[in-house]
């Protein structure tokens with residue numbers, strides 16, 4: 001029996017799993033199913049709210065008034081934190097990498113609408129964002145307010161528990177659907193989603209390999225980061241499983257032009273999936289991960305797979321500031 005930590009239960013669960021019929025046919029590989037974590041909410045959509053369910057429960061339990069976090073200027077995590085904090089009656093302070101000349105579009109617009117305070121910082125300052133967030137928490141403390149600091153992407157041991165819970169959900173759904181899958185494919189941006197799914201695979205006997213397509217950095221970076229996160233989770237939550245670092249399967253080679261930058265094959269595939277199955281992928285995470293899946297089915301690590309489950313981790317609001325790429 002596995003006891004999950006307390007949760008504020010803001011995410012709409014379970015999210016459905018269904019087949020991407022026409023995309024599967026068009027890509028001429030395995031049957032592709034999709035786990036619709038883009039449906040965890042409307043403005044709370046995507047993978048981040050599963051992590052925040054646990055993180056914000058801790059913030060509430062410790063009577064925090066303010067939630068502090070960070071990310072890129074179109075960070076889905078920062079937006080989800082800002083919206084969830086507003087829903088729980090807390091204030092949000094966001095440290096966003098970039099300058100303030102950006103138009104209030106996509107996630108930035110939503111941050112503004114829910115009243116988040118935004119500190120724009122340069123890339124150099126972002127390199128020490130953890131220290132900046134700790135300093136901001138101390139400043140609040142001096143003013144008699146208690147702050148809860150959440151690391152980039154909500155990717156610490158507690159946040160990643162959100163995807164242990166998702167793995168349990170997936171295992172239950174596959175059983176009910178009598179569906180056998182070879183692999184789960186998920187984008188990797190800060191590693192928490194992947195780490196949670198891997199721990200969940202061990203705990204709930206999810207009978208599939210977990211593949212992560214990194215959208216920034218490289219395989220070495222994420223193998224080390226995810227291994228650290230998994231060790232932290234197993235210790236912090238006394239999870240009695242044997243972790244083998246070899247089980248971390250990162251598919252590198254699909255960062256393309258770089259984090260947040262789109263290449264033509266990614267754009268073409270996003271448009272194709274939208275037209276064939278009505279699923280809107282995002283340009284920063286799921287578009288790159290789906291391209292990784294499509295290419296690896298042809299002659300790479302997924303070539304012998306018959307059935308693959310792709311986790312749609314959301315990110316739709318990041319599409320709007322890039323709209324001109326798509327028409």
Ligand SMILES: Cc1ncc(COP(=O)(O)O)c(C=O)c1O
Pocket residue numbers: 046047075076077153155187188189190191192193194282285286313314315316
């Ligand atoms: C839409 C979306 N998908 C995937 C990811 C990657 O998840 P993780 O940061 O847990 O690796 C993120 C955030 O980084 C995201 O916003």
